[in-house]
Amino acid sequence: MPNKIKNDKQVKIHAPIVEALKKAYDNPTFQFHIPGHTKGLGTLPDFRNLVGKKALLVDTTDEFDNLGTLTPATGPIKEAEELAAKAFGAKRTFFLLNGSTIGNLAIAMGLTKKGQKVIVNRNCHRSILTGLIISGADPLWIVPEKLTDWGLWGNVEASDVEKLLEENDDVSAVWITNPTYEGVVSDVASIAKICKKHNVPLIVDEAHGCLWNFNDKLPTTSLKLGADIVVHSLHKTGGSMSQSSMLHIAENSLVNAEDVERALMLLHTTSPSLMLLGSLDAARANLQSPRGQKQLSRAIANAKYLRSEIDKMQNIHQLKSDFGYKTDVTKVFIKADGLSGKRLESILEIDFGIEVESASDVGILILCNIGNKRSDFEYLVDCLKKIDTHNYKDIYYLENKKHMPMLMPIIKKNLRDAYFSEKEIVPTKEAVGRLSGEVVAECPPGISILLPGELITEDHLPYLTGYDVIEVLK
Ligand SMILES: Cc1ncc(COP(=O)(O)O)c(C=O)c1O
Numbered sequence: 001m002p003n004k005i006k007n008d009k010q011v012k013i014h015a016p017i018v019e020a021l022k023k024a025y026d027n028p029t030f031q032f033h034i035p036g037h038t039k040g041l042g043t044l045p046d047f048r049n050l051v052g053k054k055a056l057l058v059d060t061t062d063e064f065d066n067l068g069t070l071t072p073a074t075g076p077i078k079e080a081e082e083l084a085a086k087a088f089g090a091k092r093t094f095f096l097l098n099g100s101t102i103g104n105l106a107i108a109m110g111l112t113k114k115g116q117k118v119i120v121n122r123n124c125h126r127s128i129l130t131g132l133i134i135s136g137a138d139p140l141w142i143v144p145e146k147l148t149d150w151g152l153w154g155n156v157e158a159s160d161v162e163k164l165l166e167e168n169d170d171v172s173a174v175w176i177t178n179p180t181y182e183g184v185v186s187d188v189a190s191i192a193k194i195c196k197k198h199n200v201p202l203i204v205d206e207a208h209g210c211l212w213n214f215n216d217k218l219p220t221t222s223l224k225l226g227a228d229i230v231v232h233s234l235h236k237t238g239g240s241m242s243q244s245s246m247l248h249i250a251e252n253s254l255v256n257a258e259d260v261e262r263a264l265m266l267l268h269t270t271s272p273s274l275m276l277l278g279s280l281d282a283a284r285a286n287l288q289s290p291r292g293q294k295q296l297s298r299a300i301a302n303a304k305y306l307r308s309e310i311d312k313m314q315n316i317h318q319l320k321s322d323f324g325y326k327t328d329v330t331k332v333f334i335k336a337d338g339l340s341g342k343r344l345e346s347i348l349e350i351d352f353g354i355e356v357e358s359a360s361d362v363g364i365l366i367l368c369n370i371g372n373k374r375s376d377f378e379y380l381v382d383c384l385k386k387i388d389t390h391n392y393k394d395i396y397y398l399e400n401k402k403h404m405p406m407l408m409p410i411i412k413k414n415l416r417d418a419y420f421s422e423k424e425i426v427p428t429k430e431a432v433g434r435l436s437g438e439v440v441a442e443c444p445p446g447i448s449i450l451l452p453g454e455l456i457t458e459d460h461l462p463y464l465t466g467y468d469v470i471e472v473l474k
Pocket residue numbers: 098099100101102124125127177181205207208233243245444445446
């Protein structure tokens with residue numbers, strides 16, 4: 001008999017937080033505790049109508065209604081974290097509120113110390129830098145190859161990691177971002193091997209790769225390639241609500257999960273939103289269910305369809321794996337001849353009502369998500385065809401701002417020391433030759449233009465046109 005794919009009704013889908021929330025909803029109590037909107041009555045009716053009464057009825061925090069606690073994880077929250085660890089291939093998983101940002105802060109605070117060296121790729125997210133400011137560890141930068149035709153950063157080379165580890169025998173961790181925001185993938189297996197040889201833990205910020213363990217047409221998750229600890233932004237592409245993420249400790253990890261847990265305990269809110277935690281539980285359960293599996297296969301098929309249609313276009317081009325870098329098929333970075341990325345983004349938005357993930361100087365990033373329908377992509381393809389054959393002009397010469405920071409840092413002072421030094425505010429145009437006092441890293445992509453202690457040069461100015469003033473060291 002052929003092997004039939006089961007549907008959701010035939011498969012038991014267990015989501016402990018969702019089930020506990022439902023039970024609490026079905027068994028209402030007289031409530032004399034936070035949140036003070038008390039099931040939605042104490043808020044603006046327009047807001048209640050907008051989000052729906054039910055959403056406010058289930059807006060509660062841990063401690064109440066037998067929902068368990070987040071830190072330490074107990075009850076349904078603990079059970080949901082255990083199920084997530086299994087699903088993502090981890091030894092232990094922590095649910096995160098405040099995004100992967102808090103995961104990176106906790107990793108820095110729990111696993112790195114003042115004066116320790118940490119190898120980090122320069123195009124990391126600013127949350128890693130904030131973490132290093134908190135801990136006082138010193139970043140040893142890896143500057144990946146620049147894909148200049150695309151205005152993007154390439155992958156982290158294993159040979160660069162090896163060189164830095166051989167030159168510095170006191171490195172406490174290697175911390176890489178994989179994939180990049182635009183989906184460029186590094187050879188994590190080789191990097192992990194090198195880290196193991198030097199007995200140094202490998203931390204992977206896999207914020208943009210949380211779907212990988214759920215479909216073998218996607219790259220392999222770092223959790224299976226030898227990383228010690230991995231962060232996933234489930235809210236970005238995994239289907240959970242904004243700001244909900246996960247942190248995973250790998251099987252055979254060199255790091256002590258309790259060190260990270262203690263830091264999370266200090267950093268997390270003491271009133272976690274059960275709705276956000278429930279959405280993490282639901283996202284994991286959905287991805288494991290036949291329905292979620294179908295959605296993910298459809299997202300990959302949609303990405304392939306979009307890519308094959310772009311291949312037929314004359315003036316619109318896409319970043320592809322066969323250009324020498326591995327990429328995640330669901331992240332489609334395109335550019336159009338004669339148009340900046342910002343101009344392409346605004347044509348799509350103003351003329352066609354399409355919003356894309358982000359735009360840089362060169363191109364735009366389109367995410368092929370599990371929630372998108374094929375008809376969404378058919379419409380997008382139709383619009384791109386019109387742009388491909390129309391004579392759209394780039395009016396962005398009026399705007400001289402650069403969007404994707406691709407600069408070599410000139411470091412003059414330790415990050416933490418500089419951050420806590422005395423500072424003054426000066427007009428940006430007069431700041432050339434001074435040392436930055438602030439983290440300048442606009443989102444998206446949250447990659448730093450300047451960090452505290454770095455020399456400000458003429459090259460920075462095109463990235464700073466939105467800043468009349470800037471903080472510099474005295
Ligand atoms: C590579 C990377 N890491 C971490 C983060 C922070 O994630 P979150 O928005 O979930 O806090 C981002 C956000 O864009 C990111 O791009």
